[in-house]
Amino acid sequence: MPNERLRDALLRNGLDLDQVAKAIGVDPKTVERWITTGRTPYPRHRHAIAAMVRETENYLWPDAVAPERVAEIGGSEVVKVYPHRHSVPQDLWSRLLEQAAEHIEVLMYSGMFLTDNPTLIRTLRPKAQAGAKVRILVGDPASREVARRSEEEGIGKTTLAAKVRNALAFYRPLDGEPGVEIRCHRTTLYNSIYRFDDEMLVNTHVYGFMAAHAPVLHLRRLSGGDLFETYSESFDSVWNTASPPRW
Structure with missing residues (x-):
């Protein structure tokens, strides 16, 4: 074959x-x-x-690669485990974003904490212009998946949808920018994924907890490992089912 x-x-x-x-x-x-x-x-x-x-x-x-070796390498792909997303150092987010040159991929429902960075748009645009592939996936605010997740977090059925709409308004200036694609998904997320070239932050989703209070895995891609690749393929699976936003 x-x-x-x-x-x-x-x-x-x-x-x-x-x-x-x-x-x-x-x-x-x-x-x-x-x-x-x-x-x-x-x-x-x-x-x-x-x-x-x-x-x-x-x-x-x-x-x-033998399964035993893949498992061994996979363990080495884990740089650090943070008990909560809010405990991830801000300078780590900044470093990963600043150093990314080829791939910036974000899969989330709203990710409003990212929009607290007033320079994010000004950072993403020149990276895309320099050749980086920027793909942003947010939840479809009209989807039942977003409404369900909002209820599971205990913040009311419509709160998360409102956050998603705010996030879309934030990213809209990037719409049509060469190298940048924005889509909305209608999937049940088990993790939010933030990829920066060969490093990734995976924010697990825990029933009854807001994402900021759930654990985060910091991964670094290694040849022969498949942990990083598993989450990367998951991102692609969601991407392929998503649609452009209804601005």
Whole structure:
């Protein structure tokens, strides 16, 4: 079976067979077989290619790493666990945002705490203009999922929807900006996800608690691990079902 993930990763990074082959010291036909027949390269070649295309080894070759090793690496992807979102240092949020150059992805219902930063729009716009891919997912304020979550947090059925509308008004100046996409989702969120290149903050959702009082995982992507990749794929799944806002 062809390795479409590897094919896509090479294309996205502008790499052809000859370039890859020369970089890792193999014949171009060998690289072609890795793509067209799904053959698995030796570990040293997997590491080199993963670094070249800035993807994890486990993403490109899901079956190449032993489950025990994947679990071990996954544990190392956890940088720190915070008991509550409000206990995450503000300078960590600032550092992650300032250093992000390729991917800024946010999945939440409203995330009103982000809008407390008056410079956020002025930070996101130039990053998108410089080539970063900015994707923002907020809840659909008219959805039953938002209403249900609002009730579960104990703040009333309509409160969260109002927060979502405020968040959409905040992000609206970015609408139509090249490199920025904003969508509304109607999913039941088990986690809010904040990705900044190869680092991520995952805010778990706990029944009966507002997100600010729920735990946060700080993750850093490692080749061969799949914890970071799991949440990244979850983001994509929600993104693919979401729609543009009804401004």
